[in-house]
Amino acid sequence: MKFPCSICIHLFKLVSVFHLFAVSGEALLAQPDTITNTTAGEQVLFPLQNQGWEDQYNVTFRSRFPRTIEILTWKSNNPENLHFVHPLYQHRVGIQRDCVMLYNVQVNDTGEYEIHIDYYGTKMRKHNESTFWMQVFVFRLFVVYREALRIRPDTVTNVTAGEQVLFPVQYQGTDPYDVNFSLKFPVPFKILKWKSNKPEKLDIVHLLYQHRVGIYGGFVVLNDVHVHDTGEYEIHIDYNGSELKNRDQITFRMHVFEPVSQPVTVILGNCVNSPNITLSCSVSRGTNYTIRWEKMSLSGVLNETYGTVLVIDCATEVEQHVYRCIAENPVSNATSDPVTVSRYNGVNLKGKRNHLTVLVFLGMAVLVLIIGYYLWFTLSSSSTAKGNWSQ
Template sequence: MEIFRLFAVLHCITLCGAALSASPISVTNLRVGVDVRFPINYHSDGQYEVTFKRKSPVGLKVLAWNSENPETPYRIHPQYIQRVRFYRDGFVEIQDVQFDDEGVYEIQTDYLGDQLRVNDQDLFELRVFEPVSQPMVVITGNCNLNCSASSGTDVTCRWKRQSADGIGDDTFYGAVLPLGNMSELQSHTYRCIAENPVSVEMSGPLTMEMCDGDGDRGPRNRWIFFLVPAFSLVILVSAIVLGIKRKARIRSSKLNGEGLIRTC
């Protein structure tokens, strides 16, 4: 499942490198800044008129043209005049999609004959996202793993745990994963995965060296409890020895001075 998920996102990224085609049968998720095309559905060799509308959150007519003169649309909304394009081979394109472009759009085709009739209407829903950045991991408390991404919209986080032998991967949902001690890090590798509908990013693997700070961190911190008192004891013993040696030198100097006086 993980491979299929990553493949789907990479496939979207490849398409988004050019222009993504919106579908009238599903929600279209877009990265901010890409171009999106809306296919025109018409079933007539006669004269017809096409209107490209935005239905929500604000209703307005974006573009309209007649099949007799498709090169020159007779209506372009000022908000889109620099970014909307009509192509005779059957689609409308909005360039450089922004967050404000999110919403529901409609392409309406009116067939012009003896009687005007509305025959085709296709609705398209766009959702626009900022891609997620590579997740950052902060370790707090008693080895609690906290995952976050500095950028991205509608970001969700999950944890991937892999055993040392590569068998038995597990997934934990949520940004915070409490381990409690380092025993889990000794036998497993953890990675945070941050994702949204248009992107997936993964942190580097977590090792024992990363799980330090306040709280009980396992064997490494237990060594510290022994090393600090031992180091203090060495310093105290060294000071006592140096003091004894200093007193001995002073006593020896006094004795030598008295001997010289008696000799004289």
């Protein structure tokens, strides 16, 4: 078959793009004679079930339902080129790793597919056929957990990063309706659109919320919330029935926090060698947190001081006190190991300072032994040398 020059140039461009495809580690392998559920935007691999790789063969990949079209033709004796690609699948289909690869699948790719292999070897073979069914969804089929947090309208809800949250869809009547879920602040944009007469798919999903948002059981479900999901959201419902209704509109405010880690304290000075002690406190993880110190005696908490640094006057430490650093935000709190301070005993951080002191003394003792051995060895060598010289 002869092709016009323009088509030849176009095929050359297609081959160049095809060889730039990369099969990601998350590509989904379709199984013959079964239904493969996948998500829009993913890569799907259709395996070639060849019966004799030593023979030459042609591969034809086609759609059988809902429409019958030939998608791709490839020849093993000319592996660097695709002999034919349907215009609807330009730059989205190719042969790689003994598979037909369909890249960036769409909802309208849902259907039945067939791989047909014709052999042209020395052995007499007819052909080989494999059938696949693929269902493409706009969003992932996720599970709503019992621990999912329900967001209340017209109030601020504090949420821990990583949680699943539910925004209730409060619609009225039995008429068909459309649900629009949008972010209003800090940056207004539409996140999701869903129609009750097409419940199996989402009409619109914003790129920032791909695979994290969906409609389930009368809720807009948002999975794995992030700190930057903090903001004001809105659900508005448009009714499409015969009766004229005003649209419903609900506003939600959500503040997402990262939980705090256990505080770490650092001690500078002691009451034995200095007039005061400085305690500092820090956390390695957490957002919008506050830090405070608790001063305790045997009778309980004496006072609290806010701030990361606490300066203790040794002159006022008549009796022994225990200090604790507490970090907290609206969704979490964590406490440091206790720090014990007294005028006579200095500082003890739950025994850790004592262990460190022992290690320091051991290190100094080893160093003294090494220096003593070196001096002894030097003097001994010097004495021996003098004795030999006098002889």
